[in-house]
Every structure is written in C-alpha cells, then in structure tokens.
Amino acid sequence: MKDWRARLAPTWSKASVPVYSIVLAFAVAAVVVIVSSAFTETGFDPLLPFAAYARLLAGSFGSGNAIANTLVSAAPLMFGGLAVGLGLKAGLFNIGVAGQFLVGAFAAAVAGASFATAPTIVGMPLAMLAGALAGGAYGFIPGYLKARTGAHEVVTTIMLNNAAALLLTWAVNDLVRAPGFSFPRTADIGQSALPILAGRNLHLGIVFAVAAIFVIRWILDRTVLGFEIRTVGTNPNAARYAGMRPIFITALTMTISGLLAGLAGAIQMLGVIGFYAPGITASVGFDSIAVALLGRSDPIGILFAALLFGAFRAGAPLMQIETSVPIEVIDIIQALVILFLAADLIVRKVFRVRAPKVEITEMATVTGSWGTGTPPPGSAR
Amino acid sequence: MSDEVVTSHKTPVLEMRDVSKRFPTGTLASDAIDLDLGEREIHALLGENGAGKSTLMNILYGLVEPDSGEIRIDGATVTIQGPADAIARGIGMVHQHFMLVPVLSVAENVVLGQEITRGGQILDLGAAERRIHDLAERLGFKIDPHARVDQLSLGQQQRVEILKAIYRGARILVLDEPTAVLTPQETREIFGVLRRLREDGTSIIFISHKLDEVLEIADRITVIRRGKVVGSRKPAETNESELAELMVGRAVSLRVDRGQSRPGEVVLEIAGLRATDDRRREVCRGVDLTVRAGEIVGIAGVGGNGQDELVECIVGMRKPIGGTIGIAGRDLTHLNVDARRDLGIAYVPADRQRFGLVLPFRLPDNFVLTRYAEAPYAAGFGGFVRQDRPIREEASRLVKEFDVRTPSVDVTAATLSGGNQQKVVVAREFRHDLKVLIIDQPTRGLDVGSVEFIHKQVIERRNAGVAVLLVSAELDEVLDLSDRVLVMFRGQIVGSFAAAEAQREKVGLLMATGQARA
Numbered sequence: 065m066k067d068w069r070a071r072l073a074p075t076w077s078k079a080s081v082p083v084y085s086i087v088l089a090f091a092v093a094a095v096v097v098i099v100s101s102a103f104t105e106t107g108f109d110p111l112l113p114f115a116a117y118a119r120l121l122a123g124s125f126g127s128g129n130a131i132a133n134t135l136v137s138a139a140p141l142m143f144g145g146l147a148v149g150l151g152l153k154a155g156l157f158n159i160g161v162a163g164q165f166l167v168g169a170f171a172a173a174v175a176g177a178s179f180a181t182a183p184t185i186v187g188m189p190l191a192m193l194a195g196a197l198a199g200g201a202y203g204f205i206p207g208y209l210k211a212r213t214g215a216h217e218v219v220t221t222i223m224l225n226n227a228a229a230l231l232l233t234w235a236v237n238d239l240v241r242a243p244g245f246s247f248p249r250t251a252d253i254g255q256s257a258l259p260i261l262a263g264r265n266l267h268l269g270i271v272f273a274v275a276a277i278f279v280i281r282w283i284l285d286r287t288v289l290g291f292e293i294r295t296v297g298t299n300p301n302a303a304r305y306a307g308m309r310p311i312f313i314t315a316l317t318m319t320i321s322g323l324l325a326g327l328a329g330a331i332q333m334l335g336v337i338g339f340y341a342p343g344i345t346a347s348v349g350f351d352s353i354a355v356a357l358l359g360r361s362d363p364i365g366i367l368f369a370a371l372l373f374g375a376f377r378a379g380a381p382l383m384q385i386e387t388s389v390p391i392e393v394i395d396i397i398q399a400l401v402i403l404f405l406a407a408d409l410i411v412r413k414v415f416r417v418r419a420p421k422v423e424i425t426e427m428a429t430v431t432g433s434w435g436t437g438t439p440p441p442g443s444a445r
Numbered sequence: 446m447s448d449e450v451v452t453s454h455k456t457p458v459l460e461m462r463d464v465s466k467r468f469p470t471g472t473l474a475s476d477a478i479d480l481d482l483g484e485r486e487i488h489a490l491l492g493e494n495g496a497g498k499s500t501l502m503n504i505l506y507g508l509v510e511p512d513s514g515e516i517r518i519d520g521a522t523v524t525i526q527g528p529a530d531a532i533a534r535g536i537g538m539v540h541q542h543f544m545l546v547p548v549l550s551v552a553e554n555v556v557l558g559q560e561i562t563r564g565g566q567i568l569d570l571g572a573a574e575r576r577i578h579d580l581a582e583r584l585g586f587k588i589d590p591h592a593r594v595d596q597l598s599l600g601q602q603q604r605v606e607i608l609k610a611i612y613r614g615a616r617i618l619v620l621d622e623p624t625a626v627l628t629p630q631e632t633r634e635i636f637g638v639l640r641r642l643r644e645d646g647t648s649i650i651f652i653s654h655k656l657d658e659v660l661e662i663a664d665r666i667t668v669i670r671r672g673k674v675v676g677s678r679k680p681a682e683t684n685e686s687e688l689a690e691l692m693v694g695r696a697v698s699l700r701v702d703r704g705q706s707r708p709g710e711v712v713l714e715i716a717g718l719r720a721t722d723d724r725r726r727e728v729c730r731g732v733d734l735t736v737r738a739g740e741i742v743g744i745a746g747v748g749g750n751g752q753d754e755l756v757e758c759i760v761g762m763r764k765p766i767g768g769t770i771g772i773a774g775r776d777l778t779h780l781n782v783d784a785r786r787d788l789g790i791a792y793v794p795a796d797r798q799r800f801g802l803v804l805p806f807r808l809p810d811n812f813v814l815t816r817y818a819e820a821p822y823a824a825g826f827g828g829f830v831r832q833d834r835p836i837r838e839e840a841s842r843l844v845k846e847f848d849v850r851t852p853s854v855d856v857t858a859a860t861l862s863g864g865n866q867q868k869v870v871v872a873r874e875f876r877h878d879l880k881v882l883i884i885d886q887p888t889r890g891l892d893v894g895s896v897e898f899i900h901k902q903v904i905e906r907r908n909a910g911v912a913v914l915l916v917s918a919e920l921d922e923v924l925d926l927s928d929r930v931l932v933m934f935r936g937q938i939v940g941s942f943a944a945a946e947a948q949r950e951k952v953g954l955l956m957a958t959g960q961a962r963a
Contacts, residue, residue, distance in 0.1 A: 287829050287831060288828065288830070288831060289829065298806065302801065304762055304800075305792070305800040
C-alpha cells in the first residue's frame with residue numbers, strides 16, 4: 065500500500081496542479097451555468113450543472129460510438145499537443161500550430177487527391193508524408209528566423225498563421241480547385257483516406273497519434289537529441305558550454321514541431337474532413353496549446369489532456385441537445401483550466417497542495433514570451 | 446569552548462532571540478539562534494555556505510518568516526513583515542548582488558522609492574543630489590551623484606548601495622558578503638567607510654566567510670554552523686585557525702602546500718588574442734600567454750578586465766576577432782567547443798549555475814553534461830541512444846571520489862549547496878585524459894572546507910602534468926595556487942611574476958592601476 069503510494073508520489077507532484085485545475089474549472093463553470101440558468105426559459109436550476117455534466121460524460125464515454133467520437137477528436141490534439149509541448153521543452157513557444165496544421169492538411173489533401181485511385185497502402189502513407197513534410201517546412205521558417213536573426217517565434221508564427229490561411233485560400237481558388245463543385249475545394253481523396261478501424265469513424269490516425277506520443281517520449285527521455293533539446297530549453301548557456309549548438313537545436317525543434325502539427329492536419333484531413341476548402345476549422349491549433357500546458361509538456365500528460373479535450377468536443381453536442389446548456393460552456397471550462405494552471409497559486413491555496421513547487425519551465429516560456437525579450441538561446445554574439 | 450559567548454557591554458540596538466526556521470525541504474536553516482548587536486558595533490557573522498547566515502538576515506529583513514523566536518529593536522519586540530517594515534524600523538541591507546538600476550544615475554538610484562518632489566509630482570533631483578553629496582562627504586568618500594550606475598566600478602556601486610540604506614535612515618546596516626567582488630584596495634576603502642559609519646552611530650552586521658577580513662574589521666565575531674551559533678569571539682582573543690575550525694567543525698589547513706612544480710613543454714599558447722564582449726567593445730586587446738605542462742598560471746585582475754572573454758575564447762564559446770590559440774603546437778582558433786574538449790581542454794566556468802550546471806536536471810545528467818554524446822554514455826543507432834547504466838555508474842563514482850554531499854544521485858543539482866554544486870562541476874571536468882585545465886573562479890562563494898578540497902585537487906592535476914590556467918578575483922587564491930602570476934588590466938597582461946616574487950601589495954597595485962607605481 066505504502067509502496068505504490070511512494071512510487072506514485074513524483075508523478076502526483078507533477079500532475080496534482082493540472083488535475084485540481086480541472087476540478088476547479090468544472091466547479092466554477094457550474095456556478096456560471098447555475099447563474100445563467102436563471103435568465104433562460106428553463107428557470108433557475110441549481111442542479112442543472114449535474115445534469116449537464118452527466119450528459120457531457122454520456123456523450124463522450126457513454127457508448128462505443130461516444131468513445132469513438134472522443135478518440136477521433138483527441139487524435140489531432142495529441143499531435144498538436146506534442147508539437148507545442150516539444151517546442152516548450154526546447155524553450156520555444158510554437159503558437160503557429162494552427163498554420164502548420166492548415167499547411168499539413170492542405171498538402172495531405174492535394175497529395176491524397178492525386179493518389180485517389182491508387183491502393184490505400186500507397187496513397188495514404190504518401191499523403192501523410194506530404195502533410196508531415198509541409199508542416200515541417202512551415203515550422204522550419206520561424207525556427208530558422210529565430211536561430212539566424214533572433215526573431216521571436218511567437219511573433220513570426222502568429223504572422224505565419226495568417227499567411228498560411230490566406231495563401232491556401234488563394235491556392236485552392238487558383239491552383240488546385242476541383243471542377244464540378246459550387247465552391248472552391250480540392251478533389252476527393254478517395255482511396256487515400258485513413259482506413260476505418262471500427263464503427264462509423266474510428267480511423268487509423270488514432271493509432272498514429274498514440275504511437276507518436278511514445279516516440280516523442282522516447283526521443284525526449286532516452287536519446288542524445290532529446291537531452292540536447294531539454295538542455296537548450298532549460299539552460300541555453302549550459303548547452304553552449306556543453307558543446308551543443310543551440311541555434312541548430314532551435315531550428316530543428318521548430319521543424320519537428322511543425323512536422324507534428326502537419327501530421328495533426330494530415331490525419332484530420334485523411335480521417336475526417338476529406339477535402340480542403342477555405343475556412344476549414346483550425347481550432348486544433350489553439351486547443352493544442354491548452355493541451356500541451358495541461359499535460360505539462362510531458363507526452364503522457366499530453367495523451368490524457370488530449371483525451372479530456374477530445375471528450376469535451378465529443379460530448380458537448382449531447383449536453384446542448386438534452387439540457388440546453390450551450391456548447392460554449394466547454395470553452396469556458398477550457399479557458400478556466402488554463403487560467404488556473406497559469407495562476408497555480410490559487411489551486412495550491414484552495415486544495416492545500418503541499419508538494420514543493422515544481423518549476424514549470426513551459427509556463428515560464430509561455431509567459432516569458434510576452435515582452436520580456438528573452439534573448440534567443442545562443443544567438444550570434 | 447564553543448558555548449562561551451562574548452556579550453557586548455553596550456546597549457543592544459538589535460536582539461534576535463531563539464529564532465528558528467525550517468524550510469519545507471526539511472533543512473533547519475536556523476536553529477534557536479540568539480544574536481545581538483550593540484550600538485556602534487561591527488558584528489561579523491561568520492559561517493560556511495548554507496550555514497544559515499543569509500536566512501537569518503532575510504528573517505531580519507522580513508524576506509523570510511521565522512517559525513519561532515522574536516526580534517527586538519531597542520528592547521521592544523517587533524514583527525517585520527517585509528522589507529518596507531524593515532526599512533521603516535531603521536534596518537538597511539546591502540545584498541551581495543547589488544539591487545541597482547544600471548541605467549539610472551546615482552542620485553536617482555538612491556532616492557528611488559523615496560523621491561523628493563516639488564509641488565506633489567515634480568521630481569526635485571537637484572535637492573536629492575545635494576543631500577547625497579553631503580552624505581557621501583560625511584562618510585568620507587566622493588561620488589558623483591550624476592554618474593550613471595553602470596559606469597561605476599563595483600566598489601563604487603557598493604557605496605551607492607550603502608548610501609541608499611543610510612539615506613533611508615538605516616541605523617542597523619547589514620552587509621552580505623560585501624567584499625566578494627572587491628579588489629584589496631577597494632576592500633580597504635570600504636572598511637574605512639564602515640568605520641566612519643560606526644563613529645557616526647550606525648551598527649553594522651557584516652556577513653563573510655573570509656577570516657582575515659572579519660578579524661580586521663569586526664568588534665565581535667559570531668560563528669554559525671548548520672543553523673546554530675557555535676561560538677562568539679573578540680578578534681583580539683582568537684585567530685584564523687580557531688575561527689576556521691569553528692566554522693567547519695574540524696581542523697583545516699588554510700594555506701595549501703603547493704610543493705615543487707616541474708614545468709614541462711609549453712602546452713597552451715595564446716598570441717595576440719583580441720576579443721569583444723557582448724556589447725561589442727574590445728575587452729581583450731592583444732593577450733599573449735603560455736602555460737606549460739605541470740604548471741599553474743594564475744591570472745589576477747579586477748573582474749571585468751577581459752578575463753571572462755579570454756577564457757571563453759580559449760574554450761571556444763566566443764569567437765576572437767584576432768590572434769591565435771594553440772594547444773601543443775596545434776592551432777585551434779577555429780575549432781568548436783566539442784572539438785577542443787576532444788583535444789583535452791576542460792573548463793570550470795566562473796558561474797556554475799549559469800554555465801556549469803543545468804539546475805533542474807538530476808545529478809547523473811549533470812555529471813555527463815560535457816560528455817553526454819560520447820561512448821559509453823551514448824550508444825546504438827550511431828550513438829543516438831543514451832545509456833542509463835554507465836551514466837549512473839559514472840555519477841555514483843564521482844559522488845564518492847569527490848565527496849559530494851547528497852542524499853542520493855537522484856536529486857536535482859538545484860538542491861545541492863553551492864560547494865557541492867561546484868564539486869559536481871569540478872568532478873566532471875577533472876577527467877583523466879586532461880591536458881589543459883581552465884578554471885575560472887573555482888572557489889567563488891565556497892567555504893574553507895570546500896576550498897581546501899578543490900585546491901588540493903588542482904595541485905594533484907598539476908603534479909600529474911596538466912597545464913592549469915587559473916582565473917580568480919580572489920587575489921589570495923591566485924597567490925596561493927599559482928606557480929606564475931599574471932596580472933590582467935584593461936584587456937592586456939600588464940605584469941608577470943614568478944610565485945616567489947609575487948607580493949600581495951605589488952600585484953594588488955598592478956590590478957588596480959595597471960602600473961607598477963601609483
């Protein structure tokens with residue numbers, strides 16, 4: 065009994081604040097639901113949150129179909145969360161997952177469409193590869209700019225998000241528009257789609273996403289490259305002293321991060337959407353940041369955080385239909401989770417967390433990105 | 446007799462009674478400490494790093510809340526909730542790392558937070574400058590109130606800190622390791638200022654681990670070890686060895702026995718080296734030096750005269766703008782850090798926390814920080830996969846060999862004391878295939894026990910034929926350890942002495958003025 069407790073202690077000291085943040089977010093959102101219920105036709109209902117959360121749970125885990133929906137929503141968040149999390153490990157805040165996601169989705173759509181009639185075993189991997197490479201290339205740009213010139217990745221990636229959306233709109237309109245549709249879109253991906261494993265929509269991309277979690281975990285924990293990424297992210301001066309090349313690591317990490325974001329776009333394209341049209345949602349980009357922070361940039365943490373956010377997305381419609389609590393409550397909960405993570409002192413006070421404060425370097429990277437002007441690691445002297 | 450306590454005969458202006466503080470990590474940083482400070486007294490607090498001196502003073506300054514105990518000022522019990530409280534009660538603190546705004550003037554820094562204003566909102570700097578000028582004169586030194594702080598020497602900056610405290614009405618002045626960054630001349634001057642302050646009615650707590658200074662300046666010396674007062678002495682009634690023994694808890698040898706050096710071939714050769722600092726000012730202006738195998742060459746100099754940049758050029762962390770660096774006849778001016786290390790250069794950086802360690806990493810990762818990509822620590826897939834077992838074995842071996850005090854290797858470097866952190870860096874760098882050892886401030890901030898240990902290790906390496914280049918702001922350290930002493934001033938080597946001819950005064954003067962005669 066004591067034994068497993070002792071063994072879990074280090075994990076719990078890392079996970080306690082995120083877990084408590086979620087609990088607190090649900091509690092505060094419940095108050096919002098109760099208060100707002102007074103202004104709706106249903107009238108004041110102090111028990112409404114319980115009903116709503118019960119439907120949320122039913123919609124996300126209540127049936128095979130619900131679980132499939134949760135997993136399908138979670139898969140791109142796993143890739144996206146890894147993209148942000150890996151960057152944070154290297155001291156980089158990749159806020160450009162949205163753009164890299166779109167570029168990856170577009171490349172997968174175009175490649176998929178050109179292999180639409182080829183066997184899946186050929187077309188699907190090539191379309192995935194195209195998405196990965198496109199995302200990686202799009203991540204390389206801010207990485208290179210940061211390494212060479214010191215341009216802050218937060219600024220460049222925000223710019224590149226807009227650039228991606230606009231460029232791709234142009235590309236779909238003028239370069240790869242499929243004939244025979246009333247609106248601009250790419251052609252069908254046909255055989256290049258990710259195979260469905262079970263049910264209506266449980267596609268192979270989920271397996272890829274979970275595999276990616278463990279591959280990235282292995283790279284970070286067990287390889288020389290991972291050690292270099294973590295060292296550069298934690299203490300770039302010591303990295304230079306140790307003979308690492310922070311400039312190179314920065315550019316490489318940003319590229320891998322973009323590659324993961326591109327894969328998020330690719331599986332969403334090949335597993336769910338099926339064609340690229342301007343205005344396809346890139347909410348994955350910003351949810352990924354939340355997932356990475358909630359998971360504390362730890363791949364396993366990201367796995368669980370992505371499942372939670374996936375469950376929100378999957379369960380919210382049922383909640384809205386059956387209790388008329390609007391889907392937007394989910395956004396409130398997500399926002400509150402991040403708020404409590406950032407202001408972890410609140411959580412520590414409320415739940416009397418005794419564990420010594422684990423320095424959350426990732427949060428420092430995020431908050432430090434706004435105006436403190438941290439010099440890029442190893443920027444040219 | 447460690448329990449005999451010398452009490453002051455004057456009325457105590459400050460008493461700390463039975464003050465205890467246990468940190469959440471379990472360390473008892475202050476264990477029922479009693480301390481008093483008489484009027485017009487300079488009371489020195491002496492102790493190793495981590496002995497609890499700073500914690501005690503942080504309690505006094507309201508930065509740390511004690512678990513128990515009380516503080517009395519002029520006999521009345523007070524609670525101090527924060528620095529503002531402390532200042533209001535006449536307590537001033539000069540931190541080891543100065544708390545000045547570099548781009549503001551002396552006057553602006555001094556009045557910061559207590560500005561003199563006209564008509565409510567308009568800053569009256571003129572009035573402030575006059576008051577600061579008068580105050581400085583009364584304390585017996587000159588300072589230009591208009592000067593920008595970043596253009597002052599460290600010694601002058603420290604005076605600004607003292608002025609700031611006195612300006613705010615401090616009657617009790619706490620100085621935390623005030624001489625750590627000063628030259629011998631500056632130290633003497635600051636002692637003059639402290640004596641003047643004492644005559645003026647100020648009571649002073651002087652924190653230090655330098656025995657000679659404490660004996661020179663203090664009226665009373667209290668020694669703290671592991672959070673406890675282990676003794677209190679008058680300078681006239683004690684000596685360095687007794688104080689060192691009290692501090693460490695065992696007899697220590699204060700002077701290392703260097704023995705005879707047997708210099709061999711020239712190993713490290715630097716010619717005409719020029720380099721710029723981060724602000725692109727040329728701070729190394731043609732440095733020539735050689736170090737032979739089996740020889741310790743020490744560079745003395747006030748911090749900021751180009752030593753750091755010189756060292757960074759040698760190890761490959763900074764690109765020189767001119768000149769050459771060679772090892773055993775091989776030019777390595779254009780090699781990177783890694784390649785130089787492969788040629789047998791090891792480097793103990795001046796700032797262990799900024800460069801030498803990754804504090805949030807556990808000890809094994811820190812022990813292989815500069816060798817992480819080498820076999821056997823990395824293997825498989827072309828040396829891509831890290832090998833846990835050899836890394837941990839190396840860590841355990843070095844912990845034992847260098848006597849790193851730690852509960853296990855599985856703690857982060859951040860949890861170790863400064864001395865033990867330094868031992869981790871030293872243990873890692875003192876590898877056996879070493880040719881050139883560059884050590885920058887190897888014992889900065891360490892207690893006498895750790896200093897003794899590290900000095901012995903350095904000499905052992907020299908005797909094994911390693912060429913050692915030592916840079917230290919601690920003149921005594923350079924003089925004690927070096928077989929040859931070089932003085933660096935404004936980016937050039939301005940003097941070279943054999944160990945026997947390197948007298949403290951001569952070297953000190955050269956450090957301060959760059960000339961052999963003032």
